Amino acid sequence: MHRERHLLTLRGRRYARRVTEPEAGRSRLHVHAIIDSLVWGGAELLLADFASAARNADIDVTVGYLHHEEPSPGIDKLRAHGVEPELVSIPRMVNPRAHRMVREHVARFAPDVVHTHLGYSHALGGLAARRLGIPSVATIHVMQWEHTLRNDVRAWVMGRIRRHTAERVITVSDAARRWLIEQGSDRPERVVTIHNGIAATPRPGAGVEVRRSLGLEPDDLVAAMVTVLRPGKGHDVAAEAVRAALAKHPRLRLMVAGDGPSMPDVRAMVAPLGDRAVLTGHREDVLELLDAADVLLHPSSVDAFPTTLIEAGAAGVPVISTRVGGIPEIVADGETGVLIDAPPTAGAVAEQLDRLSSDPQLRARMGAAGRQRFEEEFTAARWAERLRALYDEVLASYHPAHAQTAAPVKVGL
Numbered sequence: 101m102h103r104e105r106h107l108l109t110l111r112g113r114r115y116a117r118r119v120t121e122p123e124a125g126r127s128r129l130h131v132h133a134i135i136d137s138l139v140w141g142g143a144e145l146l147l148a149d150f151a152s153a154a155r156n157a158d159i160d161v162t163v164g165y166l167h168h169e170e171p172s173p174g175i176d177k178l179r180a181h182g183v184e185p186e187l188v189s190i191p192r193m194v195n196p197r198a199h200r201m202v203r204e205h206v207a208r209f210a211p212d213v214v215h216t217h218l219g220y221s222h223a224l225g226g227l228a229a230r231r232l233g234i235p236s237v238a239t240i241h242v243m244q245w246e247h248t249l250r251n252d253v254r255a256w257v258m259g260r261i262r263r264h265t266a267e268r269v270i271t272v273s274d275a276a277r278r279w280l281i282e283q284g285s286d287r288p289e290r291v292v293t294i295h296n297g298i299a300a301t302p303r304p305g306a307g308v309e310v311r312r313s314l315g316l317e318p319d320d321l322v323a324a325m326v327t328v329l330r331p332g333k334g335h336d337v338a339a340e341a342v343r344a345a346l347a348k349h350p351r352l353r354l355m356v357a358g359d360g361p362s363m364p365d366v367r368a369m370v371a372p373l374g375d376r377a378v379l380t381g382h383r384e385d386v387l388e389l390l391d392a393a394d395v396l397l398h399p400s401s402v403d404a405f406p407t408t409l410i411e412a413g414a415a416g417v418p419v420i421s422t423r424v425g426g427i428p429e430i431v432a433d434g435e436t437g438v439l440i441d442a443p444p445t446a447g448a449v450a451e452q453l454d455r456l457s458s459d460p461q462l463r464a465r466m467g468a469a470g471r472q473r474f475e476e477e478f479t480a481a482r483w484a485e486r487l488r489a490l491y492d493e494v495l496a497s498y499h500p501a502h503a504q505t506a507a508p509v510k511v512g513l
Contacts, residue, residue, distance in 0.1 A: 132211035134225035136218040138174030143241040148177035149299040153480035157488040203228040226265030233500030238266040243404040259285045272405035273426025297483030300414040307392030324393035329360035334399030340446030390415035399444035413474035418466035436470035
């Protein structure tokens with residue numbers, strides 16, 4: 101407790117100096133990210149991309165995570181970028197010991213800003229930052245959850261805590277922002293959209309070796325799916341669409357990259373395609389994998405802001421996807437790809453797959469436009485600068501004394 105009081109005193113002095121004595125140059129910030137876990141998932145894997153780009157935005161990133169599961173590819177990806185994540189390993193959130201563990205964890209890192217991701221981290225990380233007099237921001241990465249009593253109560257509790265602890269709430273798309281506000285989870289003036297970006301270095305020509313290693317012929321027409329294998333991603337729709345398109349395009353192949361809880365189901369979905377389907381499992385070389393593809397399929401039912409569509413733009417691969425969530429904010433319909441209405445059907449996907457398969461010049465134009473859009477909007481460097489601007493805004497208006505003396509958050513647990 102003595103360490104925490106000392107940290108609060110230092111924090112008060114530091115923020116007063118930032119507000120009253122602006123420096124000539126931009127000072128470095130220490131941002132501590134807290135996330136539920138580092139398993140499969142867009143939010144979990146993107147942290148490393150942010151950490152790598154943050155350095156050039158004068159941000160030092162450290163990471164804490166609350167639960168460990170296997171596999172946890174996010175850990176290795178962070179380590180590859182020089183960040184060693186620290187496991188807090190909390191008990192249940194309602195256990196007072198969990199709150200103390202996270203508070204002590206944050207106090208030890210003593211960051212300028214705490215940035216929370218996903219559910220439990222918003223609650224525990226936000227409460228810890230508030231108690232320590234450190235500003236926090238929270239990123240919402242989803243637009244929907246399975247509506248069970250437990251999930252609905254959990255979302256209500258997390259939202260209530262987040263409204264009382266986070267200085268700003270970040271949504272990854274305008275669609276997600278509208279959704280969050282419409283369901284009454286937060287006030288419009290507190291919610292800001294910041295599109296994610298990725299650290300990607302395309303390797304044109306690398307797809308030749310990828311095709312060889314996967315048994316794909318040079319003249320095969322490869323439709324790829326690159327996503328976590330879980331319900332709602334549209335693997336069944338894609339498999340049926342490719343099967344329908346094979347009559348006209350016998351060289352068509354479906355390449356499914358990724359791993360996750362639905363792997364057995366996906367195997368069964370693509371089994372009727374025989375050797376026309378290839379499952380690669382989890383791949384770290386996504387840009388090389390996409391260089392081996394002619395088109396990316398993403399017939400998802402719901403998505404806030406899918407990373408794989410940004411990766412397709414980086415690799416110059418045209419997209420066939422669903423007009424849901426934040427997808428239209430990535431894919432320019434008719435320019436960088438084609439959007440179909442929800443719910444996605446195999447017939448609609450097959451129609452557009454036939455169109456792009458029959459027109460290599462159209463694929464090339466869309467791929468080039470996607471690459472240009474990526475460079476203008478979705479690089480990790482641009483993402484880091486957008487976040488840096490928000491951190492600076494939060495720090496300039498933050499008053500730690502108010503946060504420390506505010507009434508405790510009551511969530512009805």
